[in-house]
Amino acid sequence: MRVSLFVTCFNDTLFPETGRAVVSVLERLGHQIDFPMGQTCCGQMHHNSGYRDHAVALVHRFVEQFESAEAVVIPSTSCTAMVRHQYPQLARQAGDHALLHRLEQLLPRVHEFAEFLVRILGVTDVGAYYPHRVTYHASCNSLRALGIGEAPKRLLENVAGLEYVELPRIEECCGFGGTFSIKNAEVSTAMMSDKMAAILETGAEICTAGDNSCLMHIGGGLSRQQTGVRTVHLAEILASTAPGPLAAGRE
Numbered sequence: 001m002r003v004s005l006f007v008t009c010f011n012d013t014l015f016p017e018t019g020r021a022v023v024s025v026l027e028r029l030g031h032q033i034d035f036p037m038g039q040t041c042c043g044q045m046h047h048n049s050g051y052r053d054h055a056v057a058l059v060h061r062f063v064e065q066f067e068s069a070e071a072v073v074i075p076s077t078s079c080t081a082m083v084r085h086q087y088p089q090l091a092r093q094a095g096d097h098a099l100l101h102r103l104e105q106l107l108p109r110v111h112e113f114a115e116f117l118v119r120i121l122g123v124t125d126v127g128a129y130y131p132h133r134v135t136y137h138a139s140c141n142s143l144r145a146l147g148i149g150e151a152p153k154r155l156l157e158n159v160a161g162l163e164y165v166e167l168p169r170i171e172e173c174c175g176f177g178g179t180f181s182i183k184n185a186e187v188s189t190a191m192m193s194d195k196m197a198a199i200l201e202t203g204a205e206i207c208t209a210g211d212n213s214c215l216m217h218i219g220g221g222l223s224r225q226q227t228g229v230r231t232v233h234l235a236e237i238l239a240s241t242a243p244g245p246l247a248a249g250r251e
Contacts, residue, residue, distance in 0.1 A: 004034045004069035006062070006110075008079045009041040015212045021239035022075050022113055025126050036065040044082040047090065048179050056094050059087050063102050071120070072110045075235050077210045078178070080112040081145035112142075113235055114210055118151035124158050129242040131161035135204035136234075137195070137218065139211045140173045152210060152234055159237060165202045172198070176217035192221045199229060208234050 003026055007019040023033050043058030062083065066072045074080045084107060091100040117123045136156060142148045156164045175181060175191025195218055199207050207222070209215050212233055219231035 002032045002034055002070045003116075004036060004066055004072045006039055006042075006066065006072055006074045006079070006083075007035070008074060008076045010079075011075060011212055014216070015233065018075050018212055018233045018235050021233065021235040022073065024239040025117075025128075025235060026073070028127060029121065029123060034069070039065045042079040042082045044079060044086070045178060047082065047086055052090065052093065055086075056090050056096070056099075059090055059103070060099065062087070063099065063106060066110070067102060067106055069106075069109060071116070072106075073113055073116050074110065075113040075210070075233065076212070077112050077139050077141040077146055077148065078213055080110065080115075081141040083107070083110055085145060112146055112148060112210065114151045114155060115146065115148050117238075118154060124154045126155065126158075126238050128159040128238045128240055129161050130159050130237045130240045132205045133163040133165060133203065134206045134208055134237065135165050135167045135199060135202040136170075137167060137174060137199075137207055137209040137214060138170050139209055139214050140177070142210055143171060148210070152208075155234070155238060156208070160242070162237070165204050167207075168198045168201050169194070170198075174214045174218050176214050178213065181217060188217075189221075192217060196221050196225070196227070200227060204229060206237075207231050208237055210234050 005019065005022060011018045026033055040061055041058055043055035047055040088100060088103050091103055111120055134156060136152055156162060172194060173191055174195045175188040181188040207218060207229060215231040215233060222229045
């Protein structure tokens, strides 16, 4: 299959290793990767901040870049939720029926990374090796917007050398939420403290997730408290192999 990667601006700017890891995993599984060079932001920050016209312009950009794709993969539950749920809503609010029609044709081919591996490709073992004790943070969008469920856990449980440990109170948000953490800093920090306490209960070396935004938020707190627990995106764990191990997370 020819898979088009929408890497997201957050990953492209701050965590490019995640995009490279997605490419590594999909190529290992025998797929060809396409990276449309005209791709930009999904528009979530614009949408959440009330800049609807700017967000609609980015919906047009996304459709133009990926309309002909066989499959589109996004290593972010947050951006996938924006594309899947807010894009049609924005098109309706703008009264742009042509754009809505194009979205309806494209969206069934747009998938979050773990969702794509497990539900579309039917793969739970990608041949990864990662000799660490790992816990998994399920983001709000993973749980509530996309319903990804057990897919990330099934992938982690099939990684050689990895010891998976369940995160207590996994349904609780980390408190990032994009602009939420800026507009509600005290509440966001309190929620992050609860999330860190749950992670430390597990005794894990690594906390992983499908969103680098959550991991940046959580990782910052863990680092400031000098816990020694590191964060790493799920794609990077799945890209790691015995002959080609990746760095064991960020501090």
